[in-house]
Amino acid sequence: MTAPAVRMDGISKRFGAVQANRAVNLMVAAGTAHGIVGENGAGKSTLMSILYGFYQADAGQIAVNGRAVQITGSAQAIALGIGMVHQHFMLVEPLTALDNILLGAEPHWRLDTARAQVRGRLEALMADTGLQVRLDSPVDDLPVGERQRLEILKALFRGAKILILDEPTAVLTPPETEALFVTLRRLRDAGTTLLLITHKLKEIMALCDAVTVMRQGAVVFDGPISQCSLDQLAEAMVGRRVHLGRAQGATAARPGAPLLQADGLCWRDALGVPRLADVSLTLRAGEIVGIAGVSGNGQGELLEMLAGMARPQAGTLALRGRSFTPAAWLDPASARRLGLAHVPEDRHRCGMVLPFAAWETAVLGYQASPRFAGRWGWMRRLAMRAATAQMMDAYDVRPRNPDLAARKFSGGNQQKLVLAREALAPEHAPTVLLVGQPTRGVDIGAIEFIHGRLRAMRDAGGAVLVVSSELDEILALSDRVLVMDRGRIAGELAIADCTEAALGRLMAGAAAEATA
Amino acid sequence: MSQPVELPRWMDVGLLPLVNLALALAVAAIVVAVVGLNPLQVLTLLAKGAFGSAAGLSYTLYYATTFVFTGLAVAVAFHGGLFNIGGEGQAMLGGLGCSLMALWAGPHAGPALVLPLMVAAAMVFGAAWAAVPGALQAWRGSHVVITTIMFNFIASALLAWLLVNVLKDPGSMSVETAAFPESAHLPGMHQLLGALGIDWPRTPLNLSLLLAVAAAVLVQLFLWRSRAGYELRAVGFSPDAAHYGGIRPRGQVMLAMGLSGALAGLVGINELAGVQHRLLLDFVVGAGFTGIAVSLIGRNHPVGIVLAALLFGALFQGGAELAFEIPGFSRDMVTTLQGLIVLFSGAMAQVAAPALAQLHRVLARPAGAAHG
Numbered sequence: 001m002t003a004p005a006v007r008m009d010g011i012s013k014r015f016g017a018v019q020a021n022r023a024v025n026l027m028v029a030a031g032t033a034h035g036i037v038g039e040n041g042a043g044k045s046t047l048m049s050i051l052y053g054f055y056q057a058d059a060g061q062i063a064v065n066g067r068a069v070q071i072t073g074s075a076q077a078i079a080l081g082i083g084m085v086h087q088h089f090m091l092v093e094p095l096t097a098l099d100n101i102l103l104g105a106e107p108h109w110r111l112d113t114a115r116a117q118v119r120g121r122l123e124a125l126m127a128d129t130g131l132q133v134r135l136d137s138p139v140d141d142l143p144v145g146e147r148q149r150l151e152i153l154k155a156l157f158r159g160a161k162i163l164i165l166d167e168p169t170a171v172l173t174p175p176e177t178e179a180l181f182v183t184l185r186r187l188r189d190a191g192t193t194l195l196l197i198t199h200k201l202k203e204i205m206a207l208c209d210a211v212t213v214m215r216q217g218a219v220v221f222d223g224p225i226s227q228c229s230l231d232q233l234a235e236a237m238v239g240r241r242v243h244l245g246r247a248q249g250a251t252a253a254r255p256g257a258p259l260l261q262a263d264g265l266c267w268r269d270a271l272g273v274p275r276l277a278d279v280s281l282t283l284r285a286g287e288i289v290g291i292a293g294v295s296g297n298g299q300g301e302l303l304e305m306l307a308g309m310a311r312p313q314a315g316t317l318a319l320r321g322r323s324f325t326p327a328a329w330l331d332p333a334s335a336r337r338l339g340l341a342h343v344p345e346d347r348h349r350c351g352m353v354l355p356f357a358a359w360e361t362a363v364l365g366y367q368a369s370p371r372f373a374g375r376w377g378w379m380r381r382l383a384m385r386a387a388t389a390q391m392m393d394a395y396d397v398r399p400r401n402p403d404l405a406a407r408k409f410s411g412g413n414q415q416k417l418v419l420a421r422e423a424l425a426p427e428h429a430p431t432v433l434l435v436g437q438p439t440r441g442v443d444i445g446a447i448e449f450i451h452g453r454l455r456a457m458r459d460a461g462g463a464v465l466v467v468s469s470e471l472d473e474i475l476a477l478s479d480r481v482l483v484m485d486r487g488r489i490a491g492e493l494a495i496a497d498c499t500e501a502a503l504g505r506l507m508a509g510a511a512a513e514a515t516a
Numbered sequence: 517m518s519q520p521v522e523l524p525r526w527m528d529v530g531l532l533p534l535v536n537l538a539l540a541l542a543v544a545a546i547v548v549a550v551v552g553l554n555p556l557q558v559l560t561l562l563a564k565g566a567f568g569s570a571a572g573l574s575y576t577l578y579y580a581t582t583f584v585f586t587g588l589a590v591a592v593a594f595h596g597g598l599f600n601i602g603g604e605g606q607a608m609l610g611g612l613g614c615s616l617m618a619l620w621a622g623p624h625a626g627p628a629l630v631l632p633l634m635v636a637a638a639m640v641f642g643a644a645w646a647a648v649p650g651a652l653q654a655w656r657g658s659h660v661v662i663t664t665i666m667f668n669f670i671a672s673a674l675l676a677w678l679l680v681n682v683l684k685d686p687g688s689m690s691v692e693t694a695a696f697p698e699s700a701h702l703p704g705m706h707q708l709l710g711a712l713g714i715d716w717p718r719t720p721l722n723l724s725l726l727l728a729v730a731a732a733v734l735v736q737l738f739l740w741r742s743r744a745g746y747e748l749r750a751v752g753f754s755p756d757a758a759h760y761g762g763i764r765p766r767g768q769v770m771l772a773m774g775l776s777g778a779l780a781g782l783v784g785i786n787e788l789a790g791v792q793h794r795l796l797l798d799f800v801v802g803a804g805f806t807g808i809a810v811s812l813i814g815r816n817h818p819v820g821i822v823l824a825a826l827l828f829g830a831l832f833q834g835g836a837e838l839a840f841e842i843p844g845f846s847r848d849m850v851t852t853l854q855g856l857i858v859l860f861s862g863a864m865a866q867v868a869a870p871a872l873a874q875l876h877r878v879l880a881r882p883a884g885a886a887h888g
Contacts, residue, residue: 332761353754368743
């Protein structure tokens with residue numbers, strides 16, 4: 001039997017007060033696909049960063065192919081045959097695909113000679129692995145799936161025999177994910193060892209030979225995939241039983257009066273590219289409308305228009321009986337006064353002020369409401385702190401410390417805080433709730449909780465609009481699904497008619513053409 | 517890839533600045549030794565000059581007063597996400613404002629009316645001078661760093677032109693206005709303490725000191741207790757989040773620049789109403805720029821700014837004393853020391869942080885091991 005490709009023994013790593021890894025053991029057999037799953041903050045990325053040389057472990061040993069090694073930097077990791085594909089691609093976008101591979105590994109000082117040498121080897125590699133990339137296109141022009149193939153190709157070109165993939169499918173459509181898995185299986189069968197970091201359990205089941213589950217920095221499950229079920233993994237990951245998907249016996253929606261009506265929204269960006277083309281939708285009391293689609297097909301823009309953060313060039317909006325035109329569009333402050341709450345897609349950029357204390361960020365947007373505004377323009381800080389403590393109790397935000405800086409909460413807790421603010425900070429409960437990516441970067445336990453809250457808001461007569469790139473989430477929450485593709489509504493399906501395949505076909509319109 | 521080091525709060529706020537200051541002094545000591553002087557003697561003289569006598573202390577506080585105003589000016593703009601380099605020009609305009617008010621209203625009213633009017637005029641003129649770059653930033657996107665620097669030159673030229681052509685006292689040879697009437701003189705500290713029966717040497721230190729303390733307290737309250745300050749900081753940290761929160765960033769840019777300019781304008785009160793009793797050229801002498809260093813070292817927090825202003829006031833006063841005491845020791849040496857302090861406390865503020873974090877780990881480990 002050959003030595004394991006990677007063996008990590010007793011790895012511990014502490015960041016300040018946080019023990020990110022505690023005595024972690026990991027054994028990955030050569031030529032297998034090994035999944036590492038865990039909630040956010042479980043320590044899986046830290047572990048892989050230690051393997052790739054970004055961090056040094058406080059304690060523990062690493063052996064690669066049976067040889068004990070000290071990995072002090074990524075250059076050394078590459079020399080040991082370890083490659084990493086990051087969740088956010090490390091590509092220089094204006095350069096061509098070929099130049100991106102060349103960058104930092106030029107075999108010759110003359111660039112054209114280097115390009116010629118590299119091109120030959122790359123073409124052989126592409127033929128062997130099935131990783132087809134248009135080498136002469138600038139990365140700017142490549143669709144996401146192809147950029148990812150380029151990243152993998154880059155790692156392989158530098159001699160990676162052990163490939164770490166961090167959340168590789170976060171940005172892919174279902175067909176792209178399928179294509180990626182075909183490629184990864186082929187690589188594994190050709191002898192490459194794969195380490196897959198993810199929190200999507202289905203992918204682990206579909207691709208991996210063995211799996212390690214981490215929770216709170218430690219390994220809680222380790223074994224071959226054939227010996228475990230999806231439920232078992234989910235339970236190990238969260239530490240208790242979870243129910244995702246449509247709640248058993250969920251009540252059917254009873255849509256009431258339309259609360260928000262958008263008609264013919266159009267918007268072109270600064271380059272004249274249409275990002276929203278004639279988008280119309282109606283949101284009624286007591287229903288959840290899901291907007292599915294690959295990220296970047298206009299969902300973000302639509303959400304900003306509806307929340308009053310951006311102004312379209314054409315179209316009208318009616319919100320609770322008031323109508324708006326592009327000349328006099330809704331603004332965020334009036335939107336709140338009309339009972340519209342908005343959980344933005346990007347909570348770090350928009351939803352919260354990261355250096356603020358939790359209580360300061362928990363009143364953002366409501367700082368002028370009579371509840372929090374004192375006389376003479378002073379803030380009622382006691383009321384703000386009390387309201388924040390209340391939100392933290394109601395939405396189980398941990399740690400329950402209103403004075404802690406917002407950035408020090410984990411992603412899931414930040415999202416719960418933002419959601420709690422939009423639900424609880426207004427004087428009256430919001431009647432329209434717009435939610436962008438309700439559970440992006442949020443762990444499984446919190447997903448279950450957030451979904452429950454959104455359903456409760458619907459049942460209380462609220463109109464909820466959910467934009468999500470996770471099909472599972474759309475299917476679990478929505479009563480009605482709109483699919484967006486290249487700035488248009490590509491189709492509308494009642495939840496009863498929704499299948500992953502039907503949605504995937506509508507979503508993939510753009511992606512399929514671009515890769516053809 | 518280096519990660520930002522997280523230090524416990526007492527180290528971050530207390531120990532790190534002291535370590536940085538000590539490093540700056542150590543390097544300065546080397547420079548002093550190379551020049552052939554005794555570093556210990558120089559340092560002792562510096563401290564003695566700044567704090568050793570009632571007169572020395574008064575001068576230190578007088579310089580510090582000006583630096584508190586300009587430091588606070590930089591900090592308020594900074595919390596709004598703006599880097600106001602124009603404290604110099606705004607201070608000049610503040611001086612112009614208070615002088616015009618003194619010459620216009622001074623002959624007709626008593627100090628109880630004239631002095632508050634002068635303070636208001638200084639603030640309004642400073643604010644107005646800062647509002648122009650603010651508006652250019654908010655509506656035209658012209659970067660305030662560039663425009664405020666340009667406005668420093670314009671202020672300087674404007675002041676020179678006004679003094680030479682309009683405001684100069686007829687018959688006088690020097691480029692300055694007529695002396696302010698008696699009612700426009702801010703009482704000196706020796707007069708105030710004298711009224712209380714305390715004997716105090718006659719120095720430039722004046723009532724502005726209390727104004728500076730009040731300004732620091734008010735800035736603190738404004739930034740962290742008022743809704744306007746909350747909205748200002750939200751814009752400074754994250755314009756997108758502020759927009760999401762229904763805050764109009766343009767209004768906040770104007771507010772931040774206006775307040776910043778008003779604070780810088782108060783320099784005119786300390787220097788002109790308190791000491792010179794007339795408007796003259798170059799009364800700001802770089803205090804606007806020193807304010808940037810003061811704010812930087814004071815971490816843009818009023819308490820830190822007061823402490824940093826004291827440090828710079830002591831360096832100014834102690835340095836002047838040194839130049840007087842030690843032949844061959846020029847003021848440039850003190851400027852070198854100031855530069856080193858800015859270098860270590862500003863630009864290289866985090867250099868010592870990893871070492872302190874290491875120290876903290878070593879100190880904390882035995883306690884942690886006992887639990888584990």
